[in-house]
Structure formats: structure tokens, C-alpha cells
Amino acid sequence: MDNTSMVQRSLRHVWHPCTQMKLHESQPLIPVSRADGVWLHDFEGHRYLDGISSWWVNLFGHNHPHIRAALIDQLGRLDHVMLAGFTHQSVVELSEKLAQLTGLGHAFYGSDGASATEIALKMSAHYWRNTGRPGKCRFVGLAGGYHGETVGALAVTDIAIFREAYAPLVRLAATVPSPDARCARPGESAVDVAGRAAGALQAWLEQHHAETAALIVEPLVQCAAGMAMHDASYLRGVRALCDRYEVHLVVDEIATGFGRTGTMFAHQQAGIRPDFICLSKGLTGGTLPLSAVLTTDTVYQAFYDDDVARGFLHSHSYTGNPLACRAALATLELFEQNDVLAGNVAVARSLTAAFAPLTAHPRVRNARQLGMIWAWDVADALPGFSRRYYQHALAQGVLLRPIGNTIYAMPPYVMDEESSGFLARGALAALQATLAEEAAHG
Template structure:
């Protein structure tokens, strides 16, 4: 008998962020094709991709504009090294990103973690080139996530990701998160923000001479269970970083490109960071690409006759033309279709459809920012996230809770049928999962 694709995968592929033994009971789902917000397995069953395939897919799978751009680029130039060479897609994309962010000289990587590595290295190297080599440590927020390479783990405060590798990691300092769910009795989200900022100020007052940068996921700490905070925190952090001469790095890898309602989350605070990290939605979910943009002051600190003062970081596919062209096509869709305005109407329709879930008696802290929804579920059921995921998949819905937080971060192309499918599936999957808790008593 011919082995299935799932069986062959288990014999040959090491799947990411996975305890492979769990697949003995739940084999991976073999996907044959995708179109719009839908994934189709090898047996023809469809699943609504309600998490945008790990938050990368903006406009649905197989978008014709992005496909056409890639086909055109493939006929011209597939790849050329970026050291000593350049090409139209990387130049045009860098110009577009500079216009959108107010920062310039884009440096390219392959994924979010590599963007984090680039920003941290660039910040520390800036201070070294500026005659202050002691400024080489970093600060992150409690519950922050910035990737899983060794440098990125230093500023990632998710224990399961970094404990096994602790001997390899030079840990950053951690200051309290402004997560609005941490409000004490009578406190508002803004109060939590001010309390958290006061802790940041106290830390910087003592340690700024050794600190290169603060890194923040603006408005939403996704891996911390979609922890959302008031934009005032970013304004206060910007003021404190200026006062104590510390770079502010905004990690917009997950929050960028319209996820929070604006093109970039930090724009809601009206601030300008020193570095911005981009990835995930940058190419519309088609090809791996990341970018770090920074200020002219940072760039100029590396501009010198001495090679060792340059930013000596690279990978073979830096600024790949195909990836850059798909990113350009993604930005063109934003412009041509007025996506941010259109998403306001889609979000309202989603809010209405999801109201029963938000009012479920076991749901707490129902929240939404832009095109991100989250619900904390009160349950003691072991392995709630895995059980919920299985019930959702059985209903043709891809949702992967983080701990006891169910969330949805769908593509921006849901029609009325897809909205109802998501809302009904999310609700019935929750009831089915909680029924397991009842039966186990």
C-alpha cells in the first residue's frame, strides 16, 4: 500500500514548534492546494485559514496580482547576490518602505527572527562605532516574543522557547508588560500603561549606560496570548528612550501591514522609532522576506573607510528579487483597493458575527484591535489549546489557541459566508472542548 503524504512527512520532515510524538495520535494534515482564505487537503476537505498561516497571509492564497508579479519577475531575474550588485525590485521596495515608515536604508533578511538579530546587532554596533561599546545590553517586555534564534531568544520572554537553550543565550533585562489585562481594581488600560512605564523609567535610570535598545511589539504582544496595550506606552517609551539615549526598536513583524487597523501599529502612537522590524505580511504570505529600517543617524555611524566599521551581516538570499517583487505587489494591493478602509467594514461584520462567542459565560477579556480578535477562556482542561484546535479543524476551521487564549487573525478577504463559518465554528468548537471538561469530572 502506498504511504500517505502525512506518513511520508512524519518519516522525513521535522515539523516546527512541534513535539513530534504528538503526531502519533494526530497526524499532520496534508494540504494539496489553497485559494483565497481556504486551504484544501488531499481528500478535498476545506479549512478556513483563520490564523493566516501563522499571521503571514493578508489577501488570501493565490492572489492574482501577486502571482502575476512573481511570474513577470521570474522571466527577468530570479536571484543575484546583493553584495556589489543591486536590482530594481529591492531598490523600489526600499523606497516604498522608507516612504511608509519615515525610516530608510532597508536591510533585508529572511524571516522575523533574522530581522530581530539584525536590529539588535545594528544597535549595539552603532554604540560601539560611536565610542560607547559598553552600551551592549537590551531590554524587552515581560511576555515578549521576537523569534527563536539565539540572539532573538535573548529578548524573548516565553519560557518554553528559551529554557532549553539558556546556556547559549545572553538574556536581556525584562520590564513589566503594559498588558491591559493586568489592570488592578479601578485601573484603566492607560493606568496600566503608566505603571509599566514607571518601571521602565526606574530601570533605565539605573542601567542606561549599559543599554543599547528597548524592543517592543507595539500594541499587541501576540505570543503572550494577544496581550493588548494602550498606545500611550509607546509614547512614554519613546520619551524615556530619548532621555536616556537608548534606541527604540519596534517589532512590527506580526503587527504591521494593517493588522492593528493602521499600516503599522506604532503609528497609532504618533511616534518615530529608531528601528522597525518587518516580515510576515510583507510579501502577502508568499515568500520569506524580512526588512529592518533605521534612521540616517544610525546609517551614518557605519559609513567609513574602515571595513570593520561597516555592518558585516549577510545571508545568501538577501534582498531576493522574487521576494521583493511579491512585497511590491502586496503594497500595490493596499494602494489600489484601499484595504485599510475596507477592513473597517469587515471588522464590524466580524464583531457582529462573533458577539455570541464574546459573550460566552466562560470567556473573559474579549478584545479586538484592527483585524485581531482574542478571547481568554476560563478552563482547567489539560491541553486546552490542542483539544480546541482539533475540534475547530473537525469543523473546517484553522484556529490554534495560545494557552487558554483563542484568537483569530484572518486574511482581509473574508466574504459573508467565511465570516459566518468562522464565527459558528469558533463557538461550536469551544462548546465541544468545554464539554470534554464536564465529562472528565
């Protein structure tokens, strides 16, 4: 097998996600034959450092022996059984561990992040219906928020390119200002921006709380908005407002969970407990699709009834799949065995030092880092910057995929000094090559 034949076969039959397929007339696909640690390998011996954890899912490197061994063992015991009327060891143990980690004792499973969003929104609105307040059935989200691309998730996603084509299908949620620290006015701090955004939410809830079921927030980092980071005080403010106005707080930890921001879950840096937590991506260490929605005893009890219609009847055939749950358990075991959060502090320090030349580049603005996330905005970038940068990064042997004019890195936690240097040098070289191309073609 070679790269060319695999690419031709893929273009003939595979419709790739988040892609204008015509672009592949000039932007070749990268066929991957295998992956180990932080490296992706093609069919002809080239390798690429996975600087974005394959869309933010891979925590401990590809083909991790502990997760692989757990999956092999699970496959020999139980591949799948429906979770309606049945249960199994992996889903029970995973649910117990997630309850210990979050303080939310009831886990409902889906397949991906958008599914988790849909589950949480449906569960919130149904809760209010079951408690005699069916008018509370609308939602509010943040400007620039992203929570998935199914129809329900698009209702609370504020990124036009994903949503506009489907506008007739979507029941749009309300949108309130983001606490993005880049929005600071002269003399303002990140805390000031957070307070201003919380004030705007308060003004909105004062008028609309009677019809509002839930607020959904990406805690600390709005990833698809260009790694927009905010101060933790915002989360404390919105928790208080949701309590005051009887609105559920849903935290979307799909991208920020499992150590990505420095704590196990981002909302924990604010010292709050949400009503719902949405999890996916890193949940299985980047091996199998799985998502979970965790919620409180209060929400759970509102569905517990003799009337079947008061139950939460959402389902899919692979809910709580044993293989995916076992991968998640193995991932959580790695956190327990290796003190990952403490180790990530040292990894992040090394990477930040390696990225210093990129941070100092004269075209870079708003360099920022939180946990194992880095981002840099490129001033005066021309249209198509992200596509050109991505190609130049691949030429350097690194997978980096900017969001608009924002370069970001979100690598696996197993980066060492050598791979960190390789990633940082490749990121800078790709920027220099992209800007040179822009200058040459104006």
C-alpha cells in the same frame, strides 16, 4: 495522492516546527494540496478556513492573482543575484516604498522575523560601538515578549518554553513589566496600566541606561503572549524615555505590521518614530520568506566609513532576493489600489458581530479586538486546552490554534459575510465541544 500517504511520508522525513513530533501519533497532520482565498484544501476534498492567516502571514488570501502575476513576471526577468556588490530594481523600489511608508530611509533585508530581530539588535549595539560607547551593549524587553527563536532573538524573548532548553547559549536581556491591559488593578484603565509599566521602565533605565543599547517592543499587541493588547500611550511614554536616556527604540512590527492593527503599522497609532522597525510575515502577503529592518539616517551614518570593520557585515546568501522583493511590492500595490485599511474597518465590524455569541459565552473573559485581531481568554481551562480546541476546530473546518487558554482569530483581509459566519460558528462550536470533552473527562 491521498491524505494518508502524504502524512506517512511527511512523518518519516519532515521535522515540523514548534511541534513535539510524538503528538502526531494521536493528532494527525493535515496535508494541504492547494489553497485559494481563505481556504486550504487537502488531497481528499476537505477544506479548512485559514483563521490565523497561516501563522499571521497571509493578508489577501492564498494564490492572489496580482501577487502571482508579479512573481511570474519577476521569475522571467531575474530570479536571484547576490546583493553584495550588486543591486536590482525590485529591492530598490521596495526600499523606496518602505521609506515612504515609515519615514526610515535605510532598509536591510533578512529572511524571517527572527533574523530581523538579530539584525536590529546587532545594528544597535554596533552603532554604540562605532560612536565610542561600546559599553552600551545590553538590551531590555517586555515580560511575555516574543521576537523569534534564534539565539540572539531568544535573548529578548520572555516565553519560557522556547528559551529554557537553550539557556546556556543565551545572553539574557533584562525584562520590565508588560503594559498588558489585562493586568489592570481594580479601578485602573488600560491607560493606567500603560503608565504604570512606563514608570517601571523609567526606574530601570535610570539605573541601567549606560549599558543599554536598545529597548525592543511589540507595539500594541504582544501576540505570542496571548494577544496581550496595550494602550498606545505606552509607546509614547517609552519613546520619550528612550530619548531621555539615549537608548534605541526597536519596534517589532513582524506580526502587527501591514494593516493588522488598523493602521499600516501599529506604532503609528501612537504618533511616534522608532529608531528601528522590524518587518516580516505580511511583508510578502504570505508568499515568500522575507524580512526587513528599517532605520534612521543617524544610525546609517555611524557605519559609513573607510574602515571595513565599522561597516555592518551581517549577510545571508538570499539577502534582498528579487522574487521576494517583487512579492512585497505587489502586496504594497494592493494596499494602494484597494484602500485596504478603510475596507478592513467594514470587514472587522462584520466579524465582530459574527463573533458576538463567542464573546458572550459564560466561560470567556477579556474579549478584545484591534483591527483584524480578535482574542478571548477561556476561564478555568484544563491543561492541554489549546491542543484539544485546535482538533475540534479542524473538525468544524476552521484553522484556529489557541495560545494557552487564549483563543484568537487573525484571518486574511478578504473575509466576506459567508466566510465570517463560517469562522465564527466554527470557533464557538469548537469551544463548546472542547469544554464538553473537559467536563466528561474531568
